[in-house]
Amino acid sequence: MEPSSARRSDPPADRSTARPSDRPVSPAEPSPGRRPAPSASPADRPSARRSGPPPSPTEPPPAVPPELPDSATIAGTATERRRAARREQIVTAAARTFAEQGYAAVGMREIADAVGIRGASLYHHFASKEEILFAICLTVTQEPNERNLPLLDAAGTPADRLAALVRGHLEHLHARRTEYLVGLHELAALTPAHRAVVDDHRRYYLRRVRDVVVAGVRAGEFDVPDARLAAFAVCDLLNGTATWFHDDRDLDLDDVVHGYTVLVAQLLGSTRR
Numbered sequence: 001m002e003p004s005s006a007r008r009s010d011p012p013a014d015r016s017t018a019r020p021s022d023r024p025v026s027p028a029e030p031s032p033g034r035r036p037a038p039s040a041s042p043a044d045r046p047s048a049r050r051s052g053p054p055p056s057p058t059e060p061p062p063a064v065p066p067e068l069p070d071s072a073t074i075a076g077t078a079t080e081r082r083r084a085a086r087r088e089q090i091v092t093a094a095a096r097t098f099a100e101q102g103y104a105a106v107g108m109r110e111i112a113d114a115v116g117i118r119g120a121s122l123y124h125h126f127a128s129k130e131e132i133l134f135a136i137c138l139t140v141t142q143e144p145n146e147r148n149l150p151l152l153d154a155a156g157t158p159a160d161r162l163a164a165l166v167r168g169h170l171e172h173l174h175a176r177r178t179e180y181l182v183g184l185h186e187l188a189a190l191t192p193a194h195r196a197v198v199d200d201h202r203r204y205y206l207r208r209v210r211d212v213v214v215a216g217v218r219a220g221e222f223d224v225p226d227a228r229l230a231a232f233a234v235c236d237l238l239n240g241t242a243t244w245f246h247d248d249r250d251l252d253l254d255d256v257v258h259g260y261t262v263l264v265a266q267l268l269g270s271t272r273r
Contacts, residue, residue, distance in 0.1 A: 087125050090115050091139065094132045095179045103133060103186040134194040137183040140176050141201035147172060149208050158216035159270060162234075165209070166261045169238045174253055180242045206231050213268060223269035234264055 093114040097106050108129055112119040126132045148168040152161050173180060183198075190198065210231035216222035224230040238260065247253055 083125070087135070090122065090125055090132065091135050091179070094129075095136050095182045098133070098136070098182045098186060099178050103129075103182070103189050130189065130191060130194070133182075133186060133189055134191075134198075136179050137187065137190065137194075137198045138201075140173075140180040140183050141198050141205070143176070144169065144172050145201055145205055149205065152208055152212050157221060158212050158219055159221045159265065162209075162212050162216065162264065162268075163261050165212070166238065166264055167257045170241060170257050170260060171253065173239065173242055174245065174247065177242050177245075180239070184242075206235060209234055216268065216270075221271055223271065230268055233267060237263065237267070 090111065094106075094111045097110055097114045101110070106129070108122055109119050111129070111132065112122045115122070126135070148165055151164040151168050154161060154164065156164075187195065187198070210227050213222055213224065213227040213230050213234075217224060217227060222230075241256060241260070245251070245256055
């Protein structure tokens with residue numbers, strides 16, 4: 001017999017060589033040789049099932065309540081409106097003062113007095129007198145572009161659209177008569193950059209009038225040899241009313257609009273009767 005001290009103990013079992021059937025199976029692990037049960041789809045889970053009947057295909061989606069603006073947005077909008085209204089007051093008062101005394105003879109103090117505010121408050125809206133003049137010029141260049149030119153894109157014949165422009169032009173010019181006269185006489189006082197902006201607005205307006213004249217010639221409604229010269233003549237004819245028309249005399253605005261609509265049609269050799 002071998003001594004007990006010389007006996008070799010059996011080597012420990014190698015766990016890496018254990019058969020799959022000898023390893024314990026965790027609850028989440030499928031047993032070997034057994035197919036795992038299919039997992040429930042999100043629609044089949046109890047938490048995803050609808051308690052009521054399925055919605056009808058024609059059922060409208062639930063109404064979403066409108067998102068209301070917060071108090072900060074409302075306050076900001078009100079502040080912007082007040083600021084825009086104050087700027088409009090300044091432009092109107094400055095135009096009247098420039099027309100009465102001349103641009104060169106008026107300072108920021110006189111403009112502030114005409115508005116009824118302190119001189120320092122005026123600088124919250126405009127940095128200089130020239131900026132105010134630029135704003136005045138935009139009311140009779142950029143503003144009519146935004147308000148009148150969409151009339152040329154409306155439905156109707158070229159003659160109809162041009163007649164609508166005549167009315168829109170005269171109505172706006174009558175409301176901005178003082179601003180137009182100031183811009184006409186004081187244009188040279190603008191900086192080159194501001195003058196370029198004003199000139200661009202004027203050229204664009206003239207080009208749109210020329211385009212509708214061209215369309216009228218092609219449609220057989222107008223008969224002019226040069227559409228560009230005709231556009232100049234139409235704009236000069238309309239702008240000329242600022243030098244003489246006052247609504248408190250024999251003619252009212254509707255009389256002028258009707259008469260000038262006929263004159264513009266005759267100027268363009270309209271074939272409509």
